Amino acid sequence: MKTTRREFLKWSGVGALGTVVFVGCGIPEEELQIQSASKLPEDLVSGLEAWYATSCVHCGMGEGIIVRVVEGRALKIEGNPDHPVSRGKTTVRCQAGVQALYNPDRLTGPMRRQGSEFVSISWDDALNELTSALAGAGSSVVMVTDPMRGTLGLVTDRFMGALGGRRMVHEPMENTVLRTTVKQIFGQDILPKFDLANADYVLNFGADFLSTWLSPVSYSQAYGEFRQGGEHRGTFVQVEPRMSMTAANADRWLYVTPGMEGTVAMSIAYVLMAEHGNEIDSAAANALTGGGGAAALAAFAPESVTGATGVSAERIRELATELVGHKRSLVLGGGSAAAHTNGQFNMSAIYSLNWLVGNVGMEGGVLFNPGSPLPELAGADAGASFQEWETLAQEMHGGNVNVLLVHGANPAYGLPDSVDFAGAMERVGKVVSFSSFMDETTAKADLVLPDQVYLESWGDDVPEPGPGYQTITFQQPVVYPFQSGTRAFGDVVLEVAQSLGSDLPWTTMKDALQATAQRLQAFGRGSVSSGSFDAFWNAMLQRGGWWDITAMTTTPAPTPPKLPTERLAPTIDGPTGGETFNLLPFSSISLGDGKGANLPWLQATPDPLTTAAWHTWAEINPQVARDMDIKEGDVLELEGPGGRSIKVLAYPHPAAAPGVISVPTGQGHTIYGDYEIGPDMYRAKVAAGRGSNVLSMLSPLKDRETGALAWAATRVRVKKTGEFVRLSKLEGVVLPILPEEIIPIAGLH
Amino acid sequence: MSRRILIIGFFFGVGPLVTLGVAVFFIGNAWFGLSIGYQGPEQPIDFPHTVHAGAVEDGGIGLDCTFCHRNVALGAAATVPAVEQCMFCHSQITGEGSDSDTAATEIAILRAAAEADEPINWERVHRLPDHVQFVHDAHIRFFSERDGIAPSAVCSTCHGAVETMTVVEQVRVLKMGDCVDCHRQNSAPTDCAICHY
Numbered sequence: 001m002k003t004t005r006r007e008f009l010k011w012s013g014v015g016a017l018g019t020v021v022f023v024g025c026g027i028p029e030e031e032l033q034i035q036s037a038s039k040l041p042e043d044l045v046s047g048l049e050a051w052y053a054t055s056c057v058h059c060g061m062g063e064g065i066i067v068r069v070v071e072g073r074a075l076k077i078e079g080n081p082d083h084p085v086s087r088g089k090t091t092v093r094c095q096a097g098v099q100a101l102y103n104p105d106r107l108t109g110p111m112r113r114q115g116s117e118f119v120s121i122s123w124d125d126a127l128n129e130l131t132s133a134l135a136g137a138g139s140s141v142v143m144v145t146d147p148m149r150g151t152l153g154l155v156t157d158r159f160m161g162a163l164g165g166r167r168m169v170h171e172p173m174e175n176t177v178l179r180t181t182v183k184q185i186f187g188q189d190i191l192p193k194f195d196l197a198n199a200d201y202v203l204n205f206g207a208d209f210l211s212t213w214l215s216p217v218s219y220s221q222a223y224g225e226f227r228q229g230g231e232h233r234g235t236f237v238q239v240e241p242r243m244s245m246t247a248a249n250a251d252r253w254l255y256v257t258p259g260m261e262g263t264v265a266m267s268i269a270y271v272l273m274a275e276h277g278n279e280i281d282s283a284a285a286n287a288l289t290g291g292g293g294a295a296a297l298a299a300f301a302p303e304s305v306t307g308a309t310g311v312s313a314e315r316i317r318e319l320a321t322e323l324v325g326h327k328r329s330l331v332l333g334g335g336s337a338a339a340h341t342n343g344q345f346n347m348s349a350i351y352s353l354n355w356l357v358g359n360v361g362m363e364g365g366v367l368f369n370p371g372s373p374l375p376e377l378a379g380a381d382a383g384a385s386f387q388e389w390e391t392l393a394q395e396m397h398g399g400n401v402n403v404l405l406v407h408g409a410n411p412a413y414g415l416p417d418s419v420d421f422a423g424a425m426e427r428v429g430k431v432v433s434f435s436s437f438m439d440e441t442t443a444k445a446d447l448v449l450p451d452q453v454y455l456e457s458w459g460d461d462v463p464e465p466g467p468g469y470q471t472i473t474f475q476q477p478v479v480y481p482f483q484s485g486t487r488a489f490g491d492v493v494l495e496v497a498q499s500l501g502s503d504l505p506w507t508t509m510k511d512a513l514q515a516t517a518q519r520l521q522a523f524g525r526g527s528v529s530s531g532s533f534d535a536f537w538n539a540m541l542q543r544g545g546w547w548d549i550t551a552m553t554t555t556p557a558p559t560p561p562k563l564p565t566e567r568l569a570p571t572i573d574g575p576t577g578g579e580t581f582n583l584l585p586f587s588s589i590s591l592g593d594g595k596g597a598n599l600p601w602l603q604a605t606p607d608p609l610t611t612a613a614w615h616t617w618a619e620i621n622p623q624v625a626r627d628m629d630i631k632e633g634d635v636l637e638l639e640g641p642g643g644r645s646i647k648v649l650a651y652p653h654p655a656a657a658p659g660v661i662s663v664p665t666g667q668g669h670t671i672y673g674d675y676e677i678g679p680d681m682y683r684a685k686v687a688a689g690r691g692s693n694v695l696s697m698l699s700p701l702k703d704r705e706t707g708a709l710a711w712a713a714t715r716v717r718v719k720k721t722g723e724f725v726r727l728s729k730l731e732g733v734v735l736p737i738l739p740e741e742i743i744p745i746a747g748l749h
Numbered sequence: 750m751s752r753r754i755l756i757i758g759f760f761f762g763v764g765p766l767v768t769l770g771v772a773v774f775f776i777g778n779a780w781f782g783l784s785i786g787y788q789g790p791e792q793p794i795d796f797p798h799t800v801h802a803g804a805v806e807d808g809g810i811g812l813d814c815t816f817c818h819r820n821v822a823l824g825a826a827a828t829v830p831a832v833e834q835c836m837f838c839h840s841q842i843t844g845e846g847s848d849s850d851t852a853a854t855e856i857a858i859l860r861a862a863a864e865a866d867e868p869i870n871w872e873r874v875h876r877l878p879d880h881v882q883f884v885h886d887a888h889i890r891f892f893s894e895r896d897g898i899a900p901s902a903v904c905s906t907c908h909g910a911v912e913t914m915t916v917v918e919q920v921r922v923l924k925m926g927d928c929v930d931c932h933r934q935n936s937a938p939t940d941c942a943i944c945h946y
Contacts (some may be wrong), residue, residue, distance in 0.1 A: 033870045034872075035870050038831065045820045
């Protein structure tokens, strides 16, 4: 057969195309290989998985998790089905824990600052340097940590006690107001268990309990029970200025003027006393008003508060009727309701309603937690209030702090710029960071002693809020340290304590934990009990902890305190006039207060309502946006008090109220998450330089009573910058196929 | 009119040719790719199963299969031994003075890997596609219980007399027909999800 030139070209084209098309069909070479590991311990079988129970440190709630380990590598995290708090479920933050373990940004060993750079040093040198710094520092040592309950908290507090220094707990979205309220209204030092599961009616003022508030895992499960578990579906009303994920799930969402939540609650209390006097707990009503009855709360009559709160008198009456119309009603409050200058007033008013409906200490109401089974292990580790941070920063500026130790916290990022914590750190003699990663605070440190991540180290935790009975979660190393040059913080503390001559009875964290376990074993009760310590220890690690479902609280409920009789309006700081909005920061469900920002899985997790990810966006009312000619993706400058501003992407949100603008926390890191991910054309750093940190621009206003940061009390002016960045979001990525657009196949015949 | 053109185009057009081509490629690839006699690419070490597993009278040392593939009766994967495990013996046996010319050089590769704490990447000879799950322990348990034989005596049912192979090769087709035949003969389930999950 004669081949023409034309045919030859045609067939060679087909051949080339075939080569290109089918080259991907072959089996990749590495899949045809099977690896003999260089070392394989006898109890480690390749191809077989092992699940170890431990504790999640990411979420800060002491949740029990189980980790799938294959050939010495931690691969997957799930909730521990046995554990009373997590009950087999986890938050997205726990799920991403393995990315902290394998993170390319992990520090590999101790470092010392030389000029503007860090140089690696040996552990001996690092420990000597830390010991001598502490030995010469006297009592002006401050340690900043994340909440540390359990044995690590005990060890650290004993260590700081021996030094004469103090430890401060940093929570960027602090719970100070909630804690003070729980103390004042219910007389409790430990957060109670709000028994959502057995309630019939829930009235919630701003607590986003399905995504970030306290313990979303346990509340989400309780919420399922509340809606579908009982004989009838529970009714749920949310009163909040922003539509959070929790509000989106409610039967009704009521917009309230920011900071006026307490006034609405007081008005409901007034209606309950004035119109439902025989349906409420009259003893509680007497105590709350000092015997004055409804007349004492006359300032809160529904008609007179309507204008200020934005909630109509009929609505308020309706809420009051519903509260007493259900058998078991529960009232919750949190989030931005607590983050105002009148936060304490708001929260007391809100939680007092529980007294009026008579659910305190009752099923389906407010149940008290017994806290820790061992008195020396704290059941709560309260965060320092913003006022205390300002004081600390002043002390540091004044050169009164010789040594600053930082573990698990990132105050240089999490505190508003008005505090200038980073600047204050420069005036401290020696800053020592125990972070596993380079972050904004660690970058300012003089000495870095990297900690192991929680999957590699020992620990325990007393979950807070607990499940209503005594519980301790144990944390065991599930893998060999991935970064062998790191050392567990607890071990380092104990080693330094020894060289300083303190008389702490333990030498390693494992010792301290075994001492805790021995105390638990001596009880002879609870989920694990055994005559032999080894058997007890192994069974407890296998189970993930120790709990005793019969060990409930015995503290009787106190008498309710007297409510204020005067109205208290919030102060909002910032520019006024046209194009200004009340800024409502909200805790990101994935990044939290910024700690999760260096994990790509969390960055890529879309926000449940807007489906946005990878950015800092601002939820703005669509009508207002149209009037201001703002479209989705327009870069807005939010200018707050003191000239501080951030840049965010606009997201017109159908459920955003006209007067507010909501911005998620967690982005805007400068140093944290400093490695590149993604394919070439989208290659970018995982967190550093991404988005904006809304916490940095907040006004330094505080709650009047507790000194907590009023993080919802900032007003901003919105300016268009003229720039545009496409907002990455899931919504609208896949076009819906409408039924009529499908071409009927029958048409072919 | 237009319908006829569509039908003709559908049956005789370029589309079916391309489809056929793709199908022939995949079937051919599956049929001739890995089958009886397949030995895989060259292994990093010329490992002689004859020496290790071969009968003593044939000059081997007669190790059971499970002596090295120790987890085959425990889980899905047969597993190759860790370098550390090879070194249990080969820390002493260097192959120097052996009557084989290659023993010393090949064992040296193993010892170098152990010295450097590095893995060895063997070339896989028996491989099933990704959409098939094969669980070794279930099969071994069945045959060893039914026939009352040691687990290591079951291996040859599918892998042949590996102890006589200098270079391991595939002796069974190990395609779906082969699996299903054997499952039918032994009254094992033939539900799709037994293997495809």
